[in-house]
Amino acid sequence: MPATRRSTGGGRPAGRQATLSFNHRVTKSVPKSAKDLSSTPAKSPLAKHVIHAEPDVKEEADIDIDVDVEEKIQVGEPKEVVPEREKTEAELRANKITDRQIDQYWRNIESERRTKRLHQGALSLAEKILRYWDVSSQYGPCVGITRIKRWQRADRLGLNPPIEVLAVMMQEENKGTEGIERAHMDDVLNSTAIGAN
Template identity: 60%
Template sequence: MPVTRRTTRSSAAAASGGTRQSTLSFNHRVTKASASKGGKDLSADASRKTSPLPKHVPSAQPAQKEEEEKIAEQEQKAEEEEEKPKSDAELRAQKVTGRQIDQYWRRLERDRLTRRVHQEDLSVAEKVLRYWDVSSQYGPCVGISRVKRWQRADRLGLNPPVEVLAVLVKEEQKGTEGIANAHMDDILSSTAIGAI
């Protein structure tokens, strides 16, 4: 039996005539600028010839008139929102008192088997809204504001609790920050931004 030798790739390629396996091509797309042998950047020359952008790009800062127009539009939107007739549900929600909201929350707590441990420092309004966020029978809470979710559930005939809308209306009138979106939505947004 003849003795077999182990050879390296380079010596094997030389023995077979110097042919090498060809490299893969991805549609000849250049992802990085490359310099030719003369030290000249060829990709930059090509982009200058075929660039659809104009040579002069105007300043990105808006002019004084544009700012004034934006402010006028915002004021007009605020006036339109004030003039909107309130729906029947919003009128009922405005009549709900703080005592009724407390009774609603105590009724929910009585249905639980154990008491909530990690929500002791939260207000009743925040507890009600967080419970609303995780109530899956009214649809997903991520990507939609709490008021729109309540209105959607009402349109679909799911009978969402009017106390939730009352809390939203009262907290909005107080000017509470971060009340519009679900707490879960805020958590997911911050995680996604941090992951990038």
């Protein structure tokens, strides 16, 4: 008996493929609550507590022209005062670290090497220490996390990260050095990924 082919075409002529069309409406059901949200303006539960002050023409007319500029500034919206967070014990210890102690820390690291480091002549001592911190794998990964958070995580985990590194990070942050918060390795990997596109 000859082999027969089964067709799942459902009444279509053989050899003709159905075409896809993306011009029709989506037939997915949408819950009523989603329809209500799109038709009415969104109101926050906190909206009833916000007072929308509209300027009153009568009040503006009553303002004396001789008012000092300082008083006008005080009439405006108050500035938000952001309280400084309290420093941790480690940060207090890091503030007491001197430049001489940091230099001694780096000399101890360099004395363990057999040869002099190449290609780091133009880097500052702080950058050398922070790059060494970036590649010290015993403190966890350095990619995707800021240097200070990595130091804090290592401290919480009991890995005893060097206090000198925290001192360098805090000093550079106080100086306003740009790009100091992220690991150099993170920048290298991100630039490689961007360049691959």
